[in-house]
Amino acid sequence: MTATGIGAPVRRKEDFRFVTGRGRYVDDINRPGQAYAFFVRSPHAHANIRGIDASAALAHPGVLSVLTGDDIAADKVGGLICGWAIFNKDGSPMRAGPHPALAQGKVRYVGDHVAVVIAETLAAARDGAEKVAVDYEVLPAAADIAAARKSGAPQIHEAAPNNAVFDWHLGDKAATDAAFARARHVTKLEIVNNRLAPNPMEPRAAVGEYDFGSDSFTLYTTSQNPHVARLVLSAFIGIAPEHKLRVVAPDVGGGFGSKIFIYAEETVCVWASRKVGRPVKWTCDRTEAFLCDAHGRDHVTHAELAIGDNNRIIGLRVHTDANLGAYLSTFASSVPTYLYAPLLSGQYDIPAIYAQVDAWYTNTAPVDAYRGAGRPEATFVVERLVEVAARELRMDPAEFRRANFVRTFPHQTPVIMAYDAGDYEASLKKAQEMHDVKGFGARKAASAAKGKLRGLGYSAYIEACGIAPSAAVGSLGAGVGLWESAEVRVNPIGTVEILTGSHSHGQGHETTFAQLVSDRLGIPIDNVSIVHGDTDKVQMGMGTYGSRSGAVGMSAIYKALDKIEAKAKKVAAHVLEASETDIEFKDGKFTVKGTDKAADFGTIALNAYIAHKFSGQELEPGLKESAFWDPTNFTFPAGVHICEVEFDPADGVVRIDRWTAVDDFGKVINPLIVEGQVHGGIAQGVGQALYEGAVYDEAGQLVTASYMDYCMPRADNLPSYNVGMTVTPCPSNPLGIKGCGEAGAIAAPPAVINAITDALGHENISMPATPEKVWRAAQGVVPRQAAE
Amino acid sequence: MAKVSMVVNGKPVSGEVEPRTLLVHFLRETLRLTGTHVGCDTSQCGACVVHVDGAAIKSCTTLAVSCEGAHVTTIEGLAQGDRLHPMQEAFRDNHGLQCGFCTPGMIMTAVDMVNRKGNRLDETTIRHELEGNICRCTGYHNIVKAVAAGAANMPAKAAAE
Amino acid sequence: MAMKMQGEVELPASREIVWEKLNDPEVLKACIPGCESLEKTSDTSFQAVAKNKIGPVSATFKGRVELADLDPPNGYRIQGEGDGGIAGFAKGGARVTLAEADAGTRLIYDVEAQVGGKIAQLGARLIDGVAKKLADQFFTNFAAAVAGPAPVAAVEPPADAPQGEKKGFIGRLFGAGKADRE
Numbered sequence A: 001m002t003a004t005g006i007g008a009p010v011r012r013k014e015d016f017r018f019v020t021g022r023g024r025y026v027d028d029i030n031r032p033g034q035a036y037a038f039f040v041r042s043p044h045a046h047a048n049i050r051g052i053d054a055s056a057a058l059a060h061p062g063v064l065s066v067l068t069g070d071d072i073a074a075d076k077v078g079g080l081i082c083g084w085a086i087f088n089k090d091g092s093p094m095r096a097g098p099h100p101a102l103a104q105g106k107v108r109y110v111g112d113h114v115a116v117v118i119a120e121t122l123a124a125a126r127d128g129a130e131k132v133a134v135d136y137e138v139l140p141a142a143a144d145i146a147a148a149r150k151s152g153a154p155q156i157h158e159a160a161p162n163n164a165v166f167d168w169h170l171g172d173k174a175a176t177d178a179a180f181a182r183a184r185h186v187t188k189l190e191i192v193n194n195r196l197a198p199n200p201m202e203p204r205a206a207v208g209e210y211d212f213g214s215d216s217f218t219l220y221t222t223s224q225n226p227h228v229a230r231l232v233l234s235a236f237i238g239i240a241p242e243h244k245l246r247v248v249a250p251d252v253g254g255g256f257g258s259k260i261f262i263y264a265e266e267t268v269c270v271w272a273s274r275k276v277g278r279p280v281k282w283t284c285d286r287t288e289a290f291l292c293d294a295h296g297r298d299h300v301t302h303a304e305l306a307i308g309d310n311n312r313i314i315g316l317r318v319h320t321d322a323n324l325g326a327y328l329s330t331f332a333s334s335v336p337t338y339l340y341a342p343l344l345s346g347q348y349d350i351p352a353i354y355a356q357v358d359a360w361y362t363n364t365a366p367v368d369a370y371r372g373a374g375r376p377e378a379t380f381v382v383e384r385l386v387e388v389a390a391r392e393l394r395m396d397p398a399e400f401r402r403a404n405f406v407r408t409f410p411h412q413t414p415v416i417m418a419y420d421a422g423d424y425e426a427s428l429k430k431a432q433e434m435h436d437v438k439g440f441g442a443r444k445a446a447s448a449a450k451g452k453l454r455g456l457g458y459s460a461y462i463e464a465c466g467i468a469p470s471a472a473v474g475s476l477g478a479g480v481g482l483w484e485s486a487e488v489r490v491n492p493i494g495t496v497e498i499l500t501g502s503h504s505h506g507q508g509h510e511t512t513f514a515q516l517v518s519d520r521l522g523i524p525i526d527n528v529s530i531v532h533g534d535t536d537k538v539q540m541g542m543g544t545y546g547s548r549s550g551a552v553g554m555s556a557i558y559k560a561l562d563k564i565e566a567k568a569k570k571v572a573a574h575v576l577e578a579s580e581t582d583i584e585f586k587d588g589k590f591t592v593k594g595t596d597k598a599a600d601f602g603t604i605a606l607n608a609y610i611a612h613k614f615s616g617q618e619l620e621p622g623l624k625e626s627a628f629w630d631p632t633n634f635t636f637p638a639g640v641h642i643c644e645v646e647f648d649p650a651d652g653v654v655r656i657d658r659w660t661a662v663d664d665f666g667k668v669i670n671p672l673i674v675e676g677q678v679h680g681g682i683a684q685g686v687g688q689a690l691y692e693g694a695v696y697d698e699a700g701q702l703v704t705a706s707y708m709d710y711c712m713p714r715a716d717n718l719p720s721y722n723v724g725m726t727v728t729p730c731p732s733n734p735l736g737i738k739g740c741g742e743a744g745a746i747a748a749p750p751a752v753i754n755a756i757t758d759a760l761g762h763e764n765i766s767m768p769a770t771p772e773k774v775w776r777a778a779q780g781v782v783p784r785q786a787a788e
Numbered sequence B: 001m002a003k004v005s006m007v008v009n010g011k012p013v014s015g016e017v018e019p020r021t022l023l024v025h026f027l028r029e030t031l032r033l034t035g036t037h038v039g040c041d042t043s044q045c046g047a048c049v050v051h052v053d054g055a056a057i058k059s060c061t062t063l064a065v066s067c068e069g070a071h072v073t074t075i076e077g078l079a080q081g082d083r084l085h086p087m088q089e090a091f092r093d094n095h096g097l098q099c100g101f102c103t104p105g106m107i108m109t110a111v112d113m114v115n116r117k118g119n120r121l122d123e124t125t126i127r128h129e130l131e132g133n134i135c136r137c138t139g140y141h142n143i144v145k146a147v148a149a150g151a152a153n154m155p156a157k158a159a160a161e
Numbered sequence C: 001m002a003m004k005m006q007g008e009v010e011l012p013a014s015r016e017i018v019w020e021k022l023n024d025p026e027v028l029k030a031c032i033p034g035c036e037s038l039e040k041t042s043d044t045s046f047q048a049v050a051k052n053k054i055g056p057v058s059a060t061f062k063g064r065v066e067l068a069d070l071d072p073p074n075g076y077r078i079q080g081e082g083d084g085g086i087a088g089f090a091k092g093g094a095r096v097t098l099a100e101a102d103a104g105t106r107l108i109y110d111v112e113a114q115v116g117g118k119i120a121q122l123g124a125r126l127i128d129g130v131a132k133k134l135a136d137q138f139f140t141n142f143a144a145a146v147a148g149p150a151p152v153a154a155v156e157p158p159a160d161a162p163q164g165e166k167k168g169f170i171g172r173l174f175g176a177g178k179a180d181r182e
Helices: A015-019 A055-059 A069-074 A122-130 A145-149 A173-181 A226-236 A264-276 A286-292 A375-392 A397-404 A424-435 A437-449 A470-475 A509-521 A549-575 A601-610 A671-691 A743-760 A771-778 B023-030 B086-093 B103-117 B123-132 B141-153 C015-022 C025-031 C118-147 C164-181
Strands: A035-041 A047-053 A063-068 A113-119 A133-138 A164-171 A185-193 A205-211 A216-221 A245-248 A280-283 A299-307 A313-323 A353-360 A453-462 A484-490 A496-500 A528-531 A583-586 A589-592 A598-600 A624-629 A638-647 A655-664 A722-725 B002-008 B011-017 B049-052 B055-058 B071-073 C002-011 C035-042 C045-054 C057-071 C075-083 C089-101 C104-116
Touching: A015 B086, A015 B103, A035 A122, A035 A264, A035 A286, A047 A113, A055 A063, A055 A122, A063 A069, A063 A122, A063 A264, A069 A264, A113 A122, A113 A264, A145 A313, A145 A353, A164 A173, A173 A299, A173 A313, A173 A353, A185 A375, A205 A264, A216 A226, A216 A264, A226 A245, A226 A264, A264 A280, A286 C118, A299 A375, A313 A375, A375 A397, A375 A453, A375 A743, A397 A424, A397 A453, A424 A437, A424 A453, A424 A638, A424 A655, A424 A722, A437 A453, A437 A638, A453 A743, A484 A549, A496 A509, A496 A549, A509 A528, A509 A549, A549 A583, A549 A589, A549 A601, A549 A624, A589 A601, A598 A601, A638 A743, A655 A671, A655 A743, A671 A722, A671 A743, A671 B141, A743 A771, B011 B023, B023 B049, B049 B103, B055 B103, B086 B103, B086 B141, B103 B123, B103 B141, B123 B141, C002 C118, C015 C025, C015 C089, C015 C104, C015 C118, C025 C035, C025 C118, C035 C057, C045 C075, C045 C118, C057 C089, C057 C118, C104 C118
Parallel strands: A035 A280, A216 A245, A313 A353, A496 A528, A655 A722, B002 B071
Antiparallel strands: A035 A113, A047 A133, A063 A113, A164 A353, A185 A299, A205 A216, A205 A280, A299 A313, A453 A638, A484 A496, A484 A624, A583 A589, A589 A598, A638 A655, B002 B011, B049 B055, B049 B071, C002 C104, C035 C045, C045 C057, C057 C075, C075 C089, C089 C104
């Protein structure tokens, strides 16, 4: 390992600009002649629009234009799309209603886009928006699944009778029912997976610009996947063909899934820029983000686990109702289906699994992928079931898990996935040692002596990342292939530019990707730059989500570097006057086998361009290669997290006393960055378990629309984390990488709830486990020492 | 419109603003100092923290005109050319940032913390003091380490107070 | 965001006088906190404009107010809805009952209201407190109106003039804070 190569804890190259305030986020971008957009949003959860009177707004000083759904329809701008087709049990397609970028006749959630006011200044746009008079005919609203599915419920979309989007299933129902029929013990749980607001710290923003001379658009946007945004805006929404639309996603301040999607606001900005003949800028405020960024989770699940002889799990059965909100967001339909049910086997050898998932429209913000996307929901189901089953069987929860671990690979689960590599026992053992599980009894006794309750909870999670083989996801309904692209440009002086379709919004690609190149080509890391986030520079890409940048994005770079090495060897053969088969490349040097002839990488790069040593007929000049990597399988990061909590039954304020995480991410490029990803994931998972919840009242009003009411985890809510690794290399990509971005958010919630319920001695608590809920649940619970 | 003058990062500046213009917008839009960020509407996230007359304030809840004559320091004013302030260096060295959006506010808060509490800061103090700054990426673990390290590397203040 | 509130207040006047004042637009206008205009559009309906602040949201509500179930002098039902534009909306109603009491009349009110939009998003936690404060202001004003001969004049600045004791308390608070800083 070199100081900047694979495995080294390299300090991030991008940090100088961020710590000095020189990052360049979308809201930092201003274009000449720019105007400002402000959206008029529905205050009602469900209403018909009888009319919009914009005359007073148009008369307001500085207001340039007020555009509504009628205008966008007249220009034949298409609606927003859902890119994953799900089929009902009977084979019919899901029932999706239209999703116009500006409401046409009807609004379906609080915050829905009614009109946009464009003005000389943001203040004028805001003031103008106050003067847009909208005549609403207010309709009854269905703010949750229970209300939406009731007979006589308000109908949100004509296309979806009874608000049912789909009824979908996976697995062998008959085999699973048979397993339950012969079970010695069945554990049952009712689970609510709470609705979350993603809250990247940078609110979304967009600047749309139209150039009359070239008849082309540029969109600066806070996107995790600018090429997918361009594809959707071109091919489906029909703003402009791809060669007339450039999408730039510069520095982006976090995403966590919520910046994957193609939303109304950026669509409107780019469309309106031509309409008003001015660049149009929109910056979301935090309350708008709460209202309109796609939310996450929101499942209600009935889950059952069947246990046979020798405490072996023989079946798992779930019925999940998923709230998809008022419209189907870009990947909404995939989250509670193919990103959820295939993970229900967890780390366990379970012969029969059956999942039924019903999805519903409600008068709430659209729900889509949020860090983990489906996998946290599945892990919560599995890890709560396993924990509770162990307690019911009076077994140590760790031993019960051990007894049921998958131990041979590859392992085909009954729900699509073929786990390729892992060692779950190794992670569990290491986590128990690092955590000092043996000392838990003494710690619990010490807590009891102070009148406090203490509990320990495990979470042995697995996820499917590195999405994904294009043919596989295509067969499951995905509208796109999920490969990644890379281009390696070697400059004549031997510096290297890497163009990648992955997108960094905090993950540190400028460092890790450069480490790979530095390692492979034996050149200083400062001679490598990573270019991403601009469709004019990078030809095509699928972007960053689902922990895929390392496993898929770096594999594409690796493949392109293979081609660079092969071409450079040809050049070296001419330069060193040797046979190509005798050229060896190591540590940045080309050598001729058995001789002392050598040339460094820079010399070969220069010779590739000056082309004096070979004829163009023998070899094309230049040193530039590209590659697309389409994975052969998902990757399967897995690990064990242990959470230990302490609380006083008198106030119910849960304090996390210690947290141990042992993860197997395959090969690690930069441990500093990987550990950072684990920390951040855990914090979001703890947020879900203890603090966060997006709450609508029965009328569909979002009552948690600011940081005053939506509890974000602060520094003093969280512990320091004890992070360790085990490594089984991933066999399905050349680097052996599995992915690490979502692990913490997937692992953490059941670890926290298992710890709290361990302390309470009963299972009756739901997320977020706020002090009030914990206090209520702790009434009558007497602190005492551990049973053994 | 009102005229406002102040000293920002050591340079005298002035501009015409609406009376309702917030300091953060004056810094970002008029002076083009875009390192100071806006992450919420309710003064809770702390991405907008700058120093006014030596004390950390949230520039999203401060009117520009109320800073008439004040000395303002933003994240852009912390480093000496290419030489980072010890707190900036510590954030980089401890991987105390990911997306970088909350980072300017975190660093300005951390420097103010050291000014008020001294160079030896324990974890409890740091976590408590960071209550007004939200980070969604790091889980705070490395921020806490960075603040402690940056505090230790900052020059000790004359302990007169 | 639904809100419910009940309460009662003793007024130093007969039920007949209270009833009369409850139906007098000038009295109502003077007593409703923040009311900028109140115009009678029929015997039982009004157009109103009121400016109020709920938590961080300040809004001018334009709307209509209707009186129903009129039962002089025993009470009525008052209901309405106000559109605060970008700030959202408020709608609701109150059952007002007048009963005879030692001091004159006991007015019993039972309010149910809903708010939506920005008010619900940002002011939800505060809405009960604000509603209670607005009701208190209204009845303080109204009690003065029914007691005095010149009702409209009696309702000067209601909102920001706390009772003496309260003022003293706040004054001490500020005083203490200032002293600390020095």
